Amino acid sequence: MDWNWRSIPAEYVIANVRVCRGGKLAKRRGFLHVKKGKVETVGVGEPTAEGFPTLDAGGWVCAPGLVDLHAHFREPGQEEKETIATGSRAAAAGGFTAVVTMPNTQPAIDNAGLVRYVIDRGLEAGLCRVFPTGAISTGRTGETLCEYGEMVAAGAVGFTDDGSPVAHGGLMRNALEYASxxxxxxxxxxxxxxxxxxxxxxEGYWATRLGLEGIPRAAEDACTYRDIELARATGAHLHVAHVSTRGSVELIRRAKAEGVRVTAEATPHHLTLDHSLCRSWSTMFKMNPPLREPDDVAAVAQALAEGVIDCVSTDHAPHTATEKELQFDQAPFGVVGLETALAVGITHLVREGRLDLGVLVQRMSERPAEIFHLPCGRLEEGNDADFMLFDPDEIWSVDPAALQSKSKNTAFAGQTLTGRVKATFLRGRLTWRDADGSLEK
Ligand SMILES: [Zn+2]
Known part of the structure; x- marks a missing residue:
């Protein structure tokens, strides 16, 4: 039966896929049967269901929709950089079906009304699930706690003052207790x-050479240490964002071994790039935390493989070209990441033999959903059909202009990457199809 991308039927079969779930890529080809937005069957071999529109995916990998625990969609307040709609489109193009948004918007997401606003805008866009986090403190000023109870009731999935640390240890302790x-x-x-x-x-060789002020590893490690000790003292769940140093990796490793409820994420750029790139003076390598030294990069990647770092999160941080064109010390921190995350992982971790493809996918879907208790991330019979298809071998080059995100500030511009997202489905509905794809048959 013919497959028409313009009208995806209520019931269909995607045949000739390699299913990737539970940390493993299936050796044998299989199929996915979707019925009314739900996964009806994930099977091995030829499709058993007959008479439904069937797409031959030609051996592409079929994986759970990716889940990002750290994205900045900038709405409300900085819609010139990104909106919830454009961010959702970038997410879908990157194979993501769920995104946790950061609350450092203008105003900050510090009350139930604003939590609901983000959720509603996400539903309106309809391209991925949008799970907001709320601010730890009112206005992210680090002074008083927000009303977490009301915000969780409205749909907040966690709390953070991300963009800024919580300077006051006592407030952080109270936040952990309340959230717990x-x-x-x-x-x-x-x-x-x-x-x-x-x-x-x-802070290191390149900062000295370039005459730029450095951020020492200790700035991160000291705060990681404090927050782990507060998690230990309160029994609360601490999630450490964008780990960039070997020191923080070791602190997290030890805390986990000692039973502290700590989870952690690393970004594609901290997993693959180092500070020497700053010698180009390109502000596309200016992020916070900064790109560190090669041994930090290796330690973070090793920790991801071992599960000490639980997941890959993008820290998708859109900024306009005008802002990023400022000189290095004036430009804002941050890069976009949703549309390159999977390919960066495949290119620099999987193909270099440092991580199995199945494990990479698990660290980008099942595991992040699990640690934030999100109702998604698993490709299983009976679940919502949130999934994506990717070609693990397709080679492409990152063209910033081709990104769906409103902002084009990628650290991977011009890089040749392997692995391309071909199509993304949310509740069985197509949310992205790679324009160059040969799927139309
Ligand atoms: Zn941050």
Whole structure:
């Protein structure tokens, strides 16, 4: 039967796929049968269901829709950088079906009304599930806690002042206790600002050579240490965002071994790029935390493989070209990441033999959903049909202009990557199809 991308039927079969779930890529080809937005069957071999529109995916990998625990969609307040709609489109193009948004918008997401606003805009866009986090403190000023109970009731999945650390240890402790009662994590942007000072890149050889102010590893490690100790003391769930140093990796490794409820994420850029790139003076390598040294990059990647770092999160941080064109010390921190995350992982981790493809996918879907208790991330019979198809061998080059995100500030511009998202489905409905794809048959 013919497959028509313009009108995806209520019931269909995607045949000739390699299913990737539970940390494993199936050796044998299989199929996926979707019925009314739900997964009816995930099978091996030829489709058993007959008479439904069937798409031959030609051996592409079929995986759970990816889940990002760390994205900045900038709405409300900075819609010139990204909106919830454009961010959702970028997510779908990157194979994501769920995104946890950061609350450092203008105004900050610090009350139930604003949590609901983000959710509603996400539903309106309809391209991926949008799960907001709320701010730890009112206005992200680090002074008083927000009303977590009301915000969780409205749909907040965790709390963070991300973009800024919580300077006050006592407030952080109270936040952990309060969030713990509600069963949601506190996300730590671990940075001691008194140590980071006016730093714009990693403190080390290249900062000295370039005459730029550095951010020492200690700025991150000191705060990671404090927050882990507060998690230990309160029994609360601490999630450490964008780990960039070998020191923080070791702190998290030890804390996990000792039974502290800590989880952690790393970004595609911290997993693959180092501070030497800053010698180009390109602000596409300016992010916070900064790109570190090769041994930090190796330690973070190793920790991801071992599960010490639980998941890959993008820290998708859109900024306009005008802002990023400022000189290095003036430009804002951050890069977009949703549309390159999977391919960066395949190219630099999987193909270099440091991580199995199945494990990479698990660290980008099942595991993040699990640690944030999100109702998605598993490709299983009876679940919503949130899934994506990708070609693990397709080679492409990152063209910033071709990105769906409103902002084009990628650290991977011009890089040749392997692995391309071909199509993304949310509740069985197509949310993205790669324009160059040969799927139309
Ligand atoms: Zn952050």
């Amino acid at each position: 009662m509600l069963g949601v994590p506190i996300v730590s942007h671990a940075e001691d600002r008194t140590l980071a000072g006016a730093g714009v890149m990693h």
